[in-house]
Amino acid sequence: MKVPFAFPFPFSRKATFHFSLLRLSWVPPCPPFQLGFITGRARHCIEFHKLRGAMVSPPAFAAAVAVVAVLLCASAAANPAGGPHMADLSVLLPPRMTKPVEYRLIGGDGCFSWSWDHHDLISVKPEYNDSSRCSTSARLASIAPYSGRRETSVYATDIISGITIHCKVFVDKISRISIFHHAVKIDLDEIATLRIHAFDDEENVFSTLVGLQFLWHLTPRLVDNSSHHLIRIPLKETHLSDCGGFCGDMNIRFELEDKNLGSDFSVVKGIEIGQEVVKAQLFEPQFEHVIDTITLTVAESMSLEPSSPVLVTVGVLVKFKLKVFRQKVAQGFTKVVVEDTRVSGHEQVSSLHVVIPRTLFLYLVPIMDDSAHLHGITNIPSSKVWYVYPGRKYMVLAKAFAEGFDAREIYITEILQMSFDM
Structure with missing residues (x-):
């Protein structure tokens, strides 16, 4: 950065010089009548009388300024990181x-x-580094009950250079909370992480809510619908627990969840199409009135093929395919409509679902003769012992079922290949 540098002693002209440096801080330890400053982790002192004598000799003064510039540049090159600093x-x-609500203050x-x-x-x-016993961070916590907005400061002094940096700490009551999510719509079978942010009366955001207790409620948006569209997933069963043993603040959230309490994080999963009202309440004495609600919509994850935009010429017929994704697996749904053009409004409609088979059942079907119809013949399921007799013919019948279709059998076509090992 550019720092204006002006000497306050008499000179025929007002002289202002600019130096390119990383940091310039004035310090008192230099002897009397000397100018002191620190760059990086080095302390420099220049005698005032030498600078004063240089006033009457412009070349000497320029040389003195050059010395200062060289010292600054050399120190900056030796400490390119900019010296001790604080993240907040x-x-x-x-x-x-x-x-206690703790916040990790990090220095560098x-x-x-x-x-x-x-x-x-x-x-x-x-907090200390195990290898060097050097502290580069500290845990802050408020320990006083609310008595109006208060302010204090935390100081971090570098034990090598002696430089002290500080951070302002404000303590105030929570005025409102807000549930944050990247979208108000989530896909069916999708997992979404909800997080609470808190604000004071002046709409300043609190730096952390780790340790605060919250109650989460899920309610279907339609009063006459008792079926939930969302379910809560324990934090330990989500990606948030994949922290390699260094979970930090997440451990505090896990502990709250083990006590059947919520934290400022909540993970939900869409299980049915519809809308669900999500409510979060600050479960702390004198703060039970702090509540927020949002409505999340659970919908199918769909796409069209060919994908948009589609460029065609005049008179071309384009067939679109609708894809529905369940658990990242593409599925499809369409309707087949047959309309009698001779009579208005007379039509037949059939829905076609492309699904993934979940279960397969085998049945043994005895055949009386080549012309016998299968109707009325008892099918023996594979859960029972199959007895077969020499000279008689049997057929093995396979039935496949998909999840979520009320045990409706999948229609198996002739082109579907199946193999059996006897």
Whole structure:
């Protein structure tokens, strides 16, 4: 960045110089009448009288400025990361709740010792690197009940350079919550992660809600429909548990779920087409009125082939195919309509579903003679012992069924190949 640099002592002309540097901070440890600054992790001091003497000698003054510039550039090259810094300039936490709400404050390019104002308001627990015993992060938690909006600061001092950086911490009550999802429609059999965000009276977003207790409710949107369109999936049974043993905040959410309580995360799955009302309530004393609801629509995942846009010439007939996806497997549905053009409104309609077979049953059917009809002959299922007799003919009948069609048999055509091993 460009930093204006002006010397406050007498000079025939006002001189302002610009240096390209990563950081410039003034420090008092230099001896009297010396100018001190830190770049990276190096401290530099320049005597004022040498600079003052340079005022009457422009070449000498230019040389002094060049020395400063060289020192700055050399230090910047040695520390290209920019020195100690903190990921957050400010943090907003709720007051003390049933379970402490913690936030992980992360620093970088340093090894820090931590301090803070108002020990009655927040607690700070440093986290250490196991290999170097160096702290680059700390866990913040509010420990005081709500008594109006309050403010404090957390300081991180790099033990190598002595540079201190700080983060503002605000503690305020939760005014409202909102359930966030990337869309209000999810596909059938799709899993969606819902997350709660909280706001104060000024619509500032709280930095974390980890540890807060929430109640989640699912209700069909239509009053006369008692069938749910969504179900909740335990967090441990979702991708959120795939954290390789380093789950961090997720462990706190797992613990709440083990106690039959909800957290700020909820995972739902679409199981039936329709609309479901999702309600979340902050389950904390004096905050039971903080509620939010959203309506999610569960619909089929469909696509058309050929895909849009389709370019055709005049007079061309295009046949479209509708694809429906269940569990990432393409399925299809269409209607066959036969209309008698001689009489208006006289038609026959048949629906055609392309499904995936789930179960297959075998039956033994005895044949009396070549001309005997199968009607009325008892089919012996494979669940019973089959007895066959020499000289008699039998037929093995296969029936396939799909899930979700009330045990309706799949129509097996002649081109469908099946193999049997005897």
